[in-house]
Amino acid sequence: MKKIIIGEHIVKSFGEGEEKRNVLDGVSVEITEGEFASVMGPSGSGKSTLMFALSGTDGIDSGKVIFDSKDLSAASENELSDLRRTTMGFVFQQPTMLKNLNILDNIILPSMRGNRKSPVEITEKARALMKRVGISELEKRDITQVSGGQLQRAGICRALMNSPRIIFGDEPTGALNSKSAQEIMDLLAEINADGTAVMLVTHDVMVAARTERIMFMRDGKIVSELRLPKFDATDMDDRVEMVSAKMREIGI
Numbered sequence: 001m002k003k004i005i006i007g008e009h010i011v012k013s014f015g016e017g018e019e020k021r022n023v024l025d026g027v028s029v030e031i032t033e034g035e036f037a038s039v040m041g042p043s044g045s046g047k048s049t050l051m052f053a054l055s056g057t058d059g060i061d062s063g064k065v066i067f068d069s070k071d072l073s074a075a076s077e078n079e080l081s082d083l084r085r086t087t088m089g090f091v092f093q094q095p096t097m098l099k100n101l102n103i104l105d106n107i108i109l110p111s112m113r114g115n116r117k118s119p120v121e122i123t124e125k126a127r128a129l130m131k132r133v134g135i136s137e138l139e140k141r142d143i144t145q146v147s148g149g150q151l152q153r154a155g156i157c158r159a160l161m162n163s164p165r166i167i168f169g170d171e172p173t174g175a176l177n178s179k180s181a182q183e184i185m186d187l188l189a190e191i192n193a194d195g196t197a198v199m200l201v202t203h204d205v206m207v208a209a210r211t212e213r214i215m216f217m218r219d220g221k222i223v224s225e226l227r228l229p230k231f232d233a234t235d236m237d238d239r240v241e242m243v244s245a246k247m248r249e250i251g252i
């Protein structure tokens with residue numbers, strides 16, 4: 001299978017002088033087209049920084065990130081932002097949305113720029129996605145008039161608007177109750193089954209156990225990895241146990 005991302009010896013530091021610290025300390029990682037992956041590790045181990053490096057959101061000090069055969073270190077800010085807009089979707093713990101726009105407008109706004117589709121087509125796509133995630137009736141609501149779970153569903157719709165090749169999720173279920181979290185994971189699994197790669201950063205074993213490849217980070221390095229078969233609703237307990245056992249084994 002084709003690699004969608006190749007990260008080679010990525011080093012990224014924060015701080016100056018004696019405070020300087022490698023938050024990513026020579027990470028090499030490859031993400032395959034259509035893969036369902038997650039990254040676990042203690043707080044501060046560099047998970048989010050890795051996600052931002054692989055998506056070209058943040059620059060790196062040394063090493064290389066190749067996204068879809070493009071060397072991100074050689075790309076201009078405009079090229080990077082176009083690439084992110086057209087090929088990547090981002091889902092965070094709390095979606096950042098504009099307070100003066102309703103839910104529908106928040107979903108379609110980022111897709112309006114540089115899109116060959118007409119506003120009518122874009123709106124239709126947004127409505128279809130809202131229907132799929134069960135928030136059709138909320139399109140006119142202010143973002144302050146919906147629950148956290150509903151807002152996250154809107155965030156996922158927004159991330160899917162440009163049919164990305166990969167969805168990056170940073171604790172996408174972190175603000176949700178367990179039922180909503182499971183529903184969001186079902187949705188991400190469906191999106192993945194349609195061929196979109198998904199890479200999640202999470203502390204939650206239940207989230208990681210839904211994915212098929214779990215990378216474990218410590219001190220800016222990927223120290224271990226676990227592969228799981230395709231999810232089957234009956235094997236969740238076994239999956240959770242396998243992830244937990246691996247965490248115990250490597251001491252995180």
Ligand SMILES: Nc1ncnc2c1ncn2[C@@H]1O[C@H](COP(=O)(O)OP(=O)(O)OP(=O)(O)O)[C@@H](O)[C@H]1O
Pocket residue numbers: 014015023041042043044045046047048049050201203
């Ligand atoms: N912009 C920044 N400036 C300075 N330090 C930063 C910056 N971003 C991250 N760091 C530091 O880099 C380290 C790794 O941060 P990162 O957010 O990648 O960790 P993480 O594993 O995702 O943690 P968490 O699970 O708590 O979200 C932390 O010590 C953090 O304080």
